[in-house]
Amino acid sequence: MITIKDVARLSEVSISTVSRVINDSKPVSPEVRRRVLKVIEETGYKPNDVARSLVTRRSYLIGVIVNNLAQSYVADIVRGIEEIGKMYGYDILLCSSYSNKETQEKYLQLLDRKQAEGLFLVGNRFDSDVLELAKSLGKPSVFFTRDVNDSMNYISIDSSAAIYEMTNYLINEGHENIAFISDFENRTSVENDKISGYMKAIEDNELDYSKVFVAGSGKHNKAYELGKTISKDSVDFTAAVCSSDEIAIGIMNSFSDNGINVPNDVSVVGYGNIREGRFVRPELTTIGEPYYDVGAVGMRMLIKTIKGDRTQKGLMELPFTIEKRNSVKTIK
Amino acid sequence: MITIKDVARLSEVSISTVSRVINDSKPVSPEVRRRVLKVIEETGYKPNDVARSLVTRRSYLIGVIVNNLAQSYVADIVRGIEEIGKMYGYDILLCSSYSNKETQEKYLQLLDRKQAEGLFLVGNRFDSDVLELAKSLGKPSVFFTRDVNDSMNYISIDSSAAIYEMTNYLINEGHENIAFISDFENRTSVENDKISGYMKAIEDNELDYSKVFVAGSGKHNKAYELGKTISKDSVDFTAAVCSSDEIAIGIMNSFSDNGINVPNDVSVVGYGNIREGRFVRPELTTIGEPYYDVGAVGMRMLIKTIKGDRTQKGLMELPFTIEKRNSVKTIK
DNA sequence: CTGAAAGCGCTTACAG
DNA sequence: CTGAAAGCGCTTACAG
Incomplete structure (x- = not known):
């Protein structure tokens, strides 16, 4: 495995400099930049996001807990979450709980250890223990649930x-x-x-x-x-x-x-x-x-909250649509 | 955030010892173990998996690239993947490519940087560039595709x-x-x-x-x-x-x-x-x-390969079923 | 059984 | 613009 150290050695600069050209974080002279880029190109070096995560304290991971992906509306929500997430550089850690409380708690702990930056919980109903635990993790969270009883961030439809x-x-x-x-x-x-x-x-x-x-x-x-x-x-x-x-x-x-x-x-x-x-x-x-939008809008809320926007609180209500097809007869 | 260092300090032992009780990796005297456990309990300390990943070089992450989660068979495969993955401590990083070649390549790179230990690609057909790239990453991989042309690991149905x-x-x-x-x-x-x-x-x-x-x-x-x-x-x-x-x-x-x-x-x-x-x-x-089984069986193959089993090569064929319902008339 | 030290691959003040 | 050094939170030889 080729590391930043190798790149530094091969291009005869310090690892600081290599880091700077990778991240474009500070000015680097054109000549040096070219040299480093060339070595990266030749070696196929790719930064290790785990190491980067450790020092930046950013995982760019969002934990998503759903009941059951086999329900098509759940899959649509996840698509919305993922799409918007990817737009902002976030990845999705998917956890299916099949409505089991213990499983949900286990995954919450797991996501915490994995340093997920935010939580998106999709389910009809959550046990108050689960809500409690989620809250105790102190991470930005969004819920899509039919059974709201709290001052949490959540999406709903009237x-x-x-x-x-x-x-x-x-x-x-x-x-x-x-x-x-x-x-x-x-x-x-x-x-x-x-x-x-x-x-x-x-x-x-x-x-x-x-x-x-x-x-x-x-x-x-x-x-x-x-x-x-x-x-x-x-x-x-x-x-x-x-x-x-x-x-x-x-x-x-x-x-x-x-x-x-x-x-x-x-x-x-x-x-x-x-x-x-x-x-x-x-x-x-x-x-x-609009399930896809539930995921998309919720994810936007979540990312904003992660970025420190504290106005993203409470309920977000999404519009429904009436899909008129052929199972209704006009009788007048 | 409370770290292993804090636990070590509070229980008056070295971080080595704390690490040992967390991981049960080496004998620790009962008395010391109790002390450490107590502090962990009290502080709610949870190990940081990112740091652990960096040193162990294990991410316990599997990259899953699918075309479209909205297709129910895809969701079923993902369920199988996740379920078996979780059984072995692996998590799923979900990527939807919507059949776009560039997106697939982007996600492959992403998963590589995130240090995914294995790749599970689900799609009807993959461009040879994508196959090439996937291979070049040198990670254990399993494909579920309808269009096989290679010596890769794949699942199929006759x-x-x-x-x-x-x-x-x-x-x-x-x-x-x-x-x-x-x-x-x-x-x-x-x-x-x-x-x-x-x-x-x-x-x-x-x-x-x-x-x-x-x-x-x-x-x-x-x-x-x-x-x-x-x-x-x-x-x-x-x-x-x-x-x-x-x-x-x-x-x-x-x-x-x-x-x-x-x-x-x-x-x-x-x-x-x-x-x-x-x-x-x-x-x-x-x-x-049996789509769920495709995910489950494929994931078992993948995990075995990750564990170093080199016999997991080539094709795995799964059985189909004839679901007899009411759209057929007997005429004799 | 225990601890000090090195090191995983990065980023980021700090100094120049 | 560049580099040496410290440090992120862990694990793991090594020595005792």
Whole structure:
């Protein structure tokens, strides 16, 4: 392995000088610079970032803890984090915790020892011990979580407003009997927000009908079962607002298998804009959350904080979008 | 920040001794050990891995370069890599290249400077310059690529055998007119393997009919267009083997939109077992590649190589699975 | 079992 | 503009 010492020796200067030309940190005479550069070129010397880290106390490493990369929204957030990180010279140390508290704590310690400069935690919910530990590390941190209870930096999306807007959209399309299919077992504050967005739309429009079904946390499968149950009784609503795309697709599939046509018999909308929504028939109308941007914006906050900007505090709220596709019928 | 020096001072021993109790590297008297441990406990001292790396020349970092984390199979591979890596104390430095050659080269350099101990490259195809560079770094490396041309370590799946088996499955279900829908524009050696698997099945069963369509690389959309064209002419096959699930779903959707029922009129099978295949109706019969295992097995190879095992050379072939779902009709 | 010292590959005052 | 020296936080022969 060729080191700065070798370069110094071969170009007959001190290692200080070599360091200066590598980092362009101080003036070096053109002649000397050329000589050093030539040796670097010839030897293929590349500075050792570990050594550099030790003295500069900068690792340019960001620790990212996620629950499960297999969820496409998580992957999108990570893409956003990485892209912005790379723009500023930061690298990503990826840790998947699969929602396990002990694993999260282990990784937090690990990231601390690796001298990560910042932490980006992505998860539905964090145990208060984990939050505590993260805080105790004294590193700039950003959270993307559905369950905020703290004075931490975090990114969020106003899911209540999103459901409110979506429900209003259905009402404008002529629907009056609108049900909400909730992921109740897995209830978080976000789930409550969604339900309240739905209820508010019903109330604001003075509709008589409202009904909340509970699909359970199995997502697609549980929703499929619920759909079967609903199909057996007569369906008394013309539109269903679902708490997630997985639920919406599960419901659509079970309706389809039980002779209920979407959207002709019932309109169905989801939340999340997962990729699958474009592949199913009819294509699912849904609420899009800008996950890539969550990563990107969060990372910008994080980097600013690392750079000493203390104004980057508290909540950053990102806009949602209504993706209108073919699972809603206009009835008026 | 509290260092080993502080711990040494507070427990009134030398830093050598502290190092020994931290690493359990040499005998330390129980009494001294207790004292040191107590100070570590009290101060919350955690060793600085950067400093440790510098002297041990071990970073326990694996550089992972992928094309795009948004592809679910890529995320699965990364999960496998990370999981096994963590089991052996390795961390993952994630780099997304979005198939850009210059980006890949940049990240390779970066990973080298960061002293990554091994490289895991995931991509359909790598430019020979990239392969060259990767090799020149002299680090243990594993590739998962569809386009192998070298004496490198790589993981693969016998796609020819997979398509062969799938085609035979259709034949056993009574199909005699079977078409292959290829991703020809994006032709790689894998694409050729797939076609040859298809042709071999046709020949081995002495069928008269064979036809290869070209869907083009736009995947879902291009396949949708092709499906429209096929629908307009009369469909003269009863089953279609598709080169990828995206193509299969595109074809199924355009058939569905043009009044051709899958599987009653035409059976369709895919390749890849992407999540969407379970969400579409009918659920897609397809070939599964064990992506998580690709990451896990590849990482095991990589770690063994890092540990000096030179037998870990060449190809590692992983088994595929036939996922039988509802897009195939039995006609006999 | 323990400690003093050298050294990992760099950066950065400091002095000239 | 340049170099000698100190030091980042550790590990590890070496000597005792």
